[in-house]
Amino acid sequence: MSLHYTFPPASGYPLNRCLYQLKSDDAFRERYLKDPEATLREAGLDPERIAALRALDRDRLLALGAHAYLVFMASLRLKMATAPQTFERF
Amino acid sequence: MPLVAAFACPHTPQLLVRPETEDRDMVLRVHAAYGEVKGLLQAARPDVICVVAGDHVEGFFLTSVPALAVYVGSTVSGKFDRYRYTFDVHEPLARAVLEQGIERGFDLTYSQDLALDYAFFVPLHFTMPEPRLPIVPLYVNVYLPPQPTPARCYAWGQALRGILDARPERVALMASGGLSHFPGTDQYGSPDYDWDRQMLDRLVAGRGAGTAALTGEELDKAGNVEFRTWITLLGAVGPARARVICYEPSWHHGNATVTWPLA
Numbered sequence: 001m002s003l004h005y006t007f008p009p010a011s012g013y014p015l016n017r018c019l020y021q022l023k024s025d026d027a028f029r030e031r032y033l034k035d036p037e038a039t040l041r042e043a044g045l046d047p048e049r050i051a052a053l054r055a056l057d058r059d060r061l062l063a064l065g066a067h068a069y070l071v072f073m074a075s076l077r078l079k080m081a082t083a084p085q086t087f088e089r090f
Numbered sequence: 091m092p093l094v095a096a097f098a099c100p101h102t103p104q105l106l107v108r109p110e111t112e113d114r115d116m117v118l119r120v121h122a123a124y125g126e127v128k129g130l131l132q133a134a135r136p137d138v139i140c141v142v143a144g145d146h147v148e149g150f151f152l153t154s155v156p157a158l159a160v161y162v163g164s165t166v167s168g169k170f171d172r173y174r175y176t177f178d179v180h181e182p183l184a185r186a187v188l189e190q191g192i193e194r195g196f197d198l199t200y201s202q203d204l205a206l207d208y209a210f211f212v213p214l215h216f217t218m219p220e221p222r223l224p225i226v227p228l229y230v231n232v233y234l235p236p237q238p239t240p241a242r243c244y245a246w247g248q249a250l251r252g253i254l255d256a257r258p259e260r261v262a263l264m265a266s267g268g269l270s271h272f273p274g275t276d277q278y279g280s281p282d283y284d285w286d287r288q289m290l291d292r293l294v295a296g297r298g299a300g301t302a303a304l305t306g307e308e309l310d311k312a313g314n315v316e317f318r319t320w321i322t323l324l325g326a327v328g329p330a331r332a333r334v335i336c337y338e339p340s341w342h343h344g345n346a347t348v349t350w351p352l353a
Contacts, residue, residue: 003235003307004275004277004311005315007236008234067234067274069146069274070147070274073274090108
Protein backbone atom coordinates (compact mmCIF):
# COMPACT_ATOMS: atom_id res chain seq x y z
CA MET A 1 0.00 0.00 0.00
CA SER A 2 1.34 3.42 -0.88
CA LEU A 3 1.34 6.21 1.66
CA HIS A 4 -1.60 8.60 2.00
CA TYR A 5 0.54 11.71 2.38
CA THR A 6 3.41 11.78 -0.06
CA PHE A 7 6.18 14.18 -0.99
CA PRO A 8 4.74 16.97 -3.13
CA PRO A 9 6.58 16.79 -6.48
CA ALA A 10 8.01 20.04 -7.80
CA SER A 11 5.84 19.62 -10.92
CA GLY A 12 2.79 20.01 -8.68
CA TYR A 13 3.97 23.26 -7.10
CA PRO A 14 1.78 25.73 -9.07
CA LEU A 15 -1.27 23.56 -8.41
CA ASN A 16 -0.44 23.24 -4.70
CA ARG A 17 0.11 26.99 -4.50
CA CYS A 18 -3.40 27.58 -5.89
CA LEU A 19 -4.91 25.05 -3.46
CA TYR A 20 -3.05 26.74 -0.61
CA GLN A 21 -4.40 30.13 -1.66
CA LEU A 22 -7.95 28.80 -1.96
CA LYS A 23 -7.54 27.44 1.57
CA SER A 24 -5.81 30.36 3.26
CA ASP A 25 -5.99 33.53 1.14
CA ASP A 26 -9.45 35.11 1.47
CA ALA A 27 -8.89 37.62 -1.36
CA PHE A 28 -7.71 34.91 -3.75
CA ARG A 29 -10.72 32.72 -2.86
CA GLU A 30 -13.13 35.59 -3.49
CA ARG A 31 -11.51 36.34 -6.82
CA TYR A 32 -11.67 32.66 -7.75
CA LEU A 33 -15.37 32.48 -6.91
CA LYS A 34 -16.06 35.48 -9.17
CA ASP A 35 -13.94 34.29 -12.09
CA PRO A 36 -12.36 30.88 -11.59
CA GLU A 37 -10.99 30.45 -15.09
CA ALA A 38 -9.14 33.76 -15.21
CA THR A 39 -7.90 33.50 -11.62
CA LEU A 40 -6.31 30.11 -12.20
CA ARG A 41 -4.94 31.08 -15.62
CA GLU A 42 -3.29 34.15 -14.11
CA ALA A 43 -1.86 31.88 -11.41
CA GLY A 44 -0.07 29.95 -14.15
CA LEU A 45 -2.15 26.78 -14.39
CA ASP A 46 -2.64 25.04 -17.74
CA PRO A 47 -6.11 23.99 -19.01
CA GLU A 48 -5.78 20.42 -17.70
CA ARG A 49 -5.04 21.60 -14.17
CA ILE A 50 -7.67 24.32 -14.31
CA ALA A 51 -10.31 21.75 -15.27
CA ALA A 52 -9.25 19.34 -12.50
CA LEU A 53 -9.26 22.08 -9.88
CA ARG A 54 -12.58 23.59 -10.94
CA ALA A 55 -14.17 20.15 -10.75
CA LEU A 56 -12.37 19.46 -7.43
CA ASP A 57 -11.60 16.09 -9.00
CA ARG A 58 -9.55 14.63 -6.17
CA ASP A 59 -8.12 11.63 -8.00
CA ARG A 60 -7.11 13.75 -10.96
CA LEU A 61 -5.61 16.44 -8.70
CA LEU A 62 -3.60 13.88 -6.75
CA ALA A 63 -2.35 12.37 -10.00
CA LEU A 64 -1.16 15.86 -10.99
CA GLY A 65 0.87 16.18 -7.79
CA ALA A 66 -1.60 17.91 -5.49
CA HIS A 67 -1.21 17.27 -1.78
CA ALA A 68 -4.22 15.36 -0.38
CA TYR A 69 -4.71 17.62 2.63
CA LEU A 70 -4.69 20.78 0.49
CA VAL A 71 -7.39 19.33 -1.78
CA PHE A 72 -9.49 18.54 1.29
CA MET A 73 -9.22 21.93 2.97
CA ALA A 74 -9.48 24.00 -0.22
CA SER A 75 -12.74 22.14 -0.94
CA LEU A 76 -14.04 22.70 2.59
CA ARG A 77 -13.16 26.41 2.57
CA LEU A 78 -14.92 26.87 -0.77
CA LYS A 79 -18.02 25.23 0.68
CA MET A 80 -17.82 27.41 3.79
CA ALA A 81 -17.60 30.49 1.54
CA THR A 82 -20.44 29.53 -0.80
CA ALA A 83 -22.84 27.94 1.71
CA PRO A 84 -21.98 29.59 5.05
CA GLN A 85 -25.50 29.09 6.40
CA THR A 86 -25.06 25.32 6.37
CA PHE A 87 -22.46 25.50 9.14
CA GLU A 88 -22.95 25.98 12.87
CA ARG A 89 -20.31 28.16 14.53
CA PHE A 90 -19.30 27.70 18.16
CA MET B 91 9.69 24.05 37.72
CA PRO B 92 8.46 20.63 36.69
CA LEU B 93 5.56 20.49 34.24
CA VAL B 94 2.28 21.24 35.99
CA ALA B 95 -0.13 19.74 33.44
CA ALA B 96 -0.13 17.78 30.18
CA PHE B 97 -2.95 17.18 27.72
CA ALA B 98 -3.64 15.93 24.23
CA CYS B 99 -6.61 17.41 22.37
CA PRO B 100 -8.18 17.11 18.95
CA HIS B 101 -8.35 20.16 16.69
CA THR B 102 -10.52 19.11 13.79
CA PRO B 103 -12.17 22.31 12.48
CA GLN B 104 -15.59 20.61 12.38
CA LEU B 105 -15.59 21.04 16.17
CA LEU B 106 -15.48 24.83 15.71
CA VAL B 107 -17.48 25.20 12.48
CA ARG B 108 -19.88 22.26 12.32
CA PRO B 109 -21.08 21.11 8.90
CA GLU B 110 -24.47 19.42 8.64
CA THR B 111 -22.69 16.10 8.15
CA GLU B 112 -21.14 16.23 11.65
CA ASP B 113 -23.16 14.69 14.49
CA ARG B 114 -24.06 17.56 16.82
CA ASP B 115 -24.25 15.49 20.01
CA MET B 116 -20.80 14.06 19.35
CA VAL B 117 -19.44 17.58 18.83
CA LEU B 118 -20.97 18.70 22.14
CA ARG B 119 -19.46 15.73 23.96
CA VAL B 120 -16.02 16.74 22.69
CA HIS B 121 -16.75 20.32 23.80
CA ALA B 122 -17.51 18.95 27.27
CA ALA B 123 -14.13 17.19 27.25
CA TYR B 124 -12.48 20.49 26.30
CA GLY B 125 -14.34 22.02 29.23
CA GLU B 126 -12.77 19.47 31.56
CA VAL B 127 -9.32 20.32 30.17
CA LYS B 128 -10.04 24.00 30.79
CA GLY B 129 -10.90 23.24 34.42
CA LEU B 130 -7.77 21.14 34.89
CA LEU B 131 -5.67 23.91 33.32
CA GLN B 132 -7.20 26.48 35.62
CA ALA B 133 -6.54 24.27 38.66
CA ALA B 134 -2.90 23.67 37.67
CA ARG B 135 -2.23 27.47 37.64
CA PRO B 136 0.29 27.44 34.77
CA ASP B 137 2.11 30.61 33.69
CA VAL B 138 2.21 29.51 30.06
CA ILE B 139 0.85 26.83 27.72
CA CYS B 140 3.33 25.21 25.33
CA VAL B 141 1.32 23.83 22.42
CA VAL B 142 2.87 21.14 20.23
CA ALA B 143 1.01 21.01 16.92
CA GLY B 144 1.44 20.24 13.26
CA ASP B 145 1.05 23.05 10.78
CA HIS B 146 -1.61 22.35 8.12
CA VAL B 147 0.37 24.11 5.39
CA GLU B 148 -0.75 27.44 6.84
CA GLY B 149 2.20 29.16 8.54
CA PHE B 150 4.70 27.15 6.51
CA PHE B 151 3.88 26.62 2.83
CA LEU B 152 6.24 24.82 0.46
CA THR B 153 8.48 27.90 0.57
CA SER B 154 10.05 26.30 3.67
CA VAL B 155 9.12 23.15 5.56
CA PRO B 156 10.82 22.81 8.95
CA ALA B 157 10.81 19.45 10.71
CA LEU B 158 10.75 21.10 14.15
CA ALA B 159 10.21 24.80 14.81
CA VAL B 160 9.57 27.31 17.58
CA TYR B 161 7.65 30.57 17.27
CA VAL B 162 9.52 33.34 19.09
CA GLY B 163 7.58 36.51 18.29
CA SER B 164 5.84 38.61 20.94
CA THR B 165 2.34 37.80 19.68
CA VAL B 166 0.94 35.36 17.14
CA SER B 167 -2.27 35.58 15.12
CA GLY B 168 -4.33 33.25 12.99
CA LYS B 169 -7.69 33.13 11.23
CA PHE B 170 -10.21 30.58 10.04
CA ASP B 171 -13.60 31.36 8.51
CA ARG B 172 -15.00 34.27 10.60
CA TYR B 173 -12.72 33.54 13.55
CA ARG B 174 -9.74 35.75 14.40
CA TYR B 175 -7.25 34.95 17.13
CA THR B 176 -4.26 36.72 18.67
CA PHE B 177 -2.27 35.22 21.53
CA ASP B 178 0.55 36.64 23.60
CA VAL B 179 3.66 34.53 23.25
CA HIS B 180 5.83 33.84 26.31
CA GLU B 181 8.93 35.18 24.61
CA PRO B 182 11.53 34.37 27.31
CA LEU B 183 10.40 30.75 27.44
CA ALA B 184 10.14 30.45 23.65
CA ARG B 185 13.65 31.79 23.31
CA ALA B 186 15.00 29.46 26.00
CA VAL B 187 13.41 26.47 24.25
CA LEU B 188 14.96 27.54 20.95
CA GLU B 189 18.45 28.30 22.26
CA GLN B 190 18.71 25.34 24.59
CA GLY B 191 17.12 23.04 22.04
CA ILE B 192 19.87 23.97 19.59
CA GLU B 193 22.45 23.45 22.34
CA ARG B 194 21.06 19.97 22.91
CA GLY B 195 21.51 19.06 19.26
CA PHE B 196 18.06 19.78 17.79
CA ASP B 197 18.46 22.01 14.73
CA LEU B 198 15.27 23.97 15.27
CA THR B 199 13.81 26.44 12.82
CA TYR B 200 12.35 29.60 14.30
CA SER B 201 9.94 32.25 13.14
CA GLN B 202 8.83 35.63 14.44
CA ASP B 203 6.12 36.13 11.83
CA LEU B 204 3.76 33.48 10.57
CA ALA B 205 0.04 32.77 10.46
CA LEU B 206 -1.03 30.56 13.35
CA ASP B 207 -2.62 27.32 12.22
CA TYR B 208 -6.01 26.09 13.48
CA ALA B 209 -4.25 23.12 15.05
CA PHE B 210 -3.16 25.61 17.71
CA PHE B 211 -6.25 27.76 18.13
CA VAL B 212 -9.12 25.26 17.90
CA PRO B 213 -8.19 23.60 21.21
CA LEU B 214 -7.33 26.97 22.76
CA HIS B 215 -10.72 28.37 21.65
CA PHE B 216 -12.34 25.91 24.05
CA THR B 217 -9.69 25.47 26.78
CA MET B 218 -8.00 28.84 27.34
CA PRO B 219 -8.43 29.75 31.04
CA GLU B 220 -9.41 33.19 32.31
CA PRO B 221 -7.36 35.31 32.59
CA ARG B 222 -5.79 34.25 29.34
CA LEU B 223 -2.30 32.75 29.37
CA PRO B 224 0.57 33.33 26.96
CA ILE B 225 1.51 30.42 24.73
CA VAL B 226 4.61 29.00 23.06
CA PRO B 227 3.81 27.45 19.66
CA LEU B 228 6.01 24.41 18.98
CA TYR B 229 5.83 22.93 15.48
CA VAL B 230 6.27 19.35 14.36
CA ASN B 231 5.93 18.66 10.65
CA VAL B 232 3.22 16.04 10.19
CA TYR B 233 1.73 16.47 6.69
CA LEU B 234 4.63 17.20 4.34
CA PRO B 235 6.97 14.21 3.90
CA PRO B 236 9.63 13.55 4.87
CA GLN B 237 8.44 14.16 8.44
CA PRO B 238 10.62 13.73 11.53
CA THR B 239 10.72 10.14 12.77
CA PRO B 240 8.78 9.08 15.88
CA ALA B 241 12.15 8.43 17.58
CA ARG B 242 13.23 12.00 16.86
CA CYS B 243 9.92 13.42 18.10
CA TYR B 244 10.22 11.41 21.32
CA ALA B 245 13.83 12.55 21.85
CA TRP B 246 12.77 16.16 21.25
CA GLY B 247 10.07 15.75 23.88
CA GLN B 248 12.63 14.42 26.35
CA ALA B 249 14.94 17.37 25.66
CA LEU B 250 12.02 19.76 25.95
CA ARG B 251 11.20 18.38 29.38
CA GLY B 252 14.80 18.93 30.48
CA ILE B 253 14.65 22.53 29.30
CA LEU B 254 11.26 23.23 30.90
CA ASP B 255 12.16 21.64 34.24
CA ALA B 256 15.07 24.07 34.63
CA ARG B 257 12.89 27.13 34.00
CA PRO B 258 11.13 29.24 36.65
CA GLU B 259 7.73 29.16 34.86
CA ARG B 260 4.91 26.78 35.65
CA VAL B 261 4.33 25.14 32.25
CA ALA B 262 1.35 23.27 30.85
CA LEU B 263 2.08 21.17 27.78
CA MET B 264 -0.61 20.45 25.20
CA ALA B 265 -0.29 18.18 22.18
CA SER B 266 -2.79 18.97 19.42
CA GLY B 267 -3.83 16.42 16.85
CA GLY B 268 -5.28 13.04 16.04
CA LEU B 269 -6.32 10.54 16.41
CA SER B 270 -7.03 8.53 13.23
CA HIS B 271 -8.24 10.49 10.20
CA PHE B 272 -7.43 10.62 6.50
CA PRO B 273 -8.42 14.04 5.13
CA GLY B 274 -8.30 14.30 1.35
CA THR B 275 -7.84 10.59 0.71
CA ASP B 276 -10.12 7.77 -0.38
CA GLN B 277 -9.91 6.41 3.17
CA TYR B 278 -11.54 9.51 4.69
CA GLY B 279 -14.63 7.60 5.83
CA SER B 280 -12.65 4.68 7.29
CA PRO B 281 -10.38 5.76 10.16
CA ASP B 282 -8.48 3.10 12.08
CA TYR B 283 -10.33 3.25 15.38
CA ASP B 284 -8.83 -0.05 16.53
CA TRP B 285 -5.36 1.46 16.32
CA ASP B 286 -6.55 4.43 18.36
CA ARG B 287 -8.11 2.31 21.09
CA GLN B 288 -5.08 0.06 21.41
CA MET B 289 -2.83 3.10 21.61
CA LEU B 290 -4.98 4.76 24.27
CA ASP B 291 -4.79 1.52 26.31
CA ARG B 292 -0.98 1.65 26.09
CA LEU B 293 -0.92 5.26 27.22
CA VAL B 294 -3.26 4.57 30.14
CA ALA B 295 -0.82 1.82 31.18
CA GLY B 296 2.05 4.35 31.12
CA ARG B 297 3.73 2.66 28.17
CA GLY B 298 4.10 5.75 25.98
CA ALA B 299 7.86 5.26 25.60
CA GLY B 300 7.16 2.48 23.11
CA THR B 301 5.81 5.03 20.63
CA ALA B 302 9.41 6.06 19.87
CA ALA B 303 9.74 2.72 18.04
CA LEU B 304 6.80 3.35 15.70
CA THR B 305 7.61 4.01 12.06
CA GLY B 306 6.39 6.89 9.92
CA GLU B 307 4.84 4.36 7.56
CA GLU B 308 2.79 2.83 10.38
CA LEU B 309 1.51 6.27 11.42
CA ASP B 310 0.50 7.08 7.84
CA LYS B 311 -1.30 3.75 7.39
CA ALA B 312 -3.23 4.28 10.64
CA GLY B 313 -4.29 7.82 9.69
CA ASN B 314 -2.12 9.07 12.52
CA VAL B 315 0.55 11.26 10.95
CA GLU B 316 -0.42 13.85 13.57
CA PHE B 317 0.41 11.41 16.37
CA ARG B 318 3.93 12.84 16.15
CA THR B 319 2.73 15.71 18.36
CA TRP B 320 1.56 13.20 20.98
CA ILE B 321 4.87 11.32 20.74
CA THR B 322 6.69 14.59 21.43
CA LEU B 323 4.54 15.11 24.51
CA LEU B 324 5.13 11.48 25.57
CA GLY B 325 8.87 12.14 25.51
CA ALA B 326 8.21 14.96 27.96
CA VAL B 327 5.85 13.12 30.33
CA GLY B 328 7.81 9.83 30.37
CA PRO B 329 6.12 6.97 32.24
CA ALA B 330 3.18 9.07 33.51
CA ARG B 331 -0.10 7.23 33.03
CA ALA B 332 -2.71 8.83 30.81
CA ARG B 333 -6.35 9.32 31.70
CA VAL B 334 -8.70 9.37 28.73
CA ILE B 335 -11.22 12.19 29.12
CA CYS B 336 -13.04 11.23 25.94
CA TYR B 337 -12.70 9.12 22.85
CA GLU B 338 -15.39 10.11 20.38
CA PRO B 339 -15.12 8.58 16.93
CA SER B 340 -17.05 10.50 14.29
CA TRP B 341 -17.66 9.08 10.80
CA HIS B 342 -14.23 10.40 9.76
CA HIS B 343 -12.19 11.20 12.88
CA GLY B 344 -11.12 9.67 16.19
CA ASN B 345 -11.52 12.60 18.61
CA ALA B 346 -9.40 11.83 21.67
CA THR B 347 -8.90 14.09 24.68
CA VAL B 348 -6.38 12.89 27.23
CA THR B 349 -4.71 14.19 30.39
CA TRP B 350 -1.58 13.00 32.13
CA PRO B 351 -1.89 13.64 35.90
CA LEU B 352 1.66 14.61 36.88
CA ALA B 353 1.44 15.19 40.62
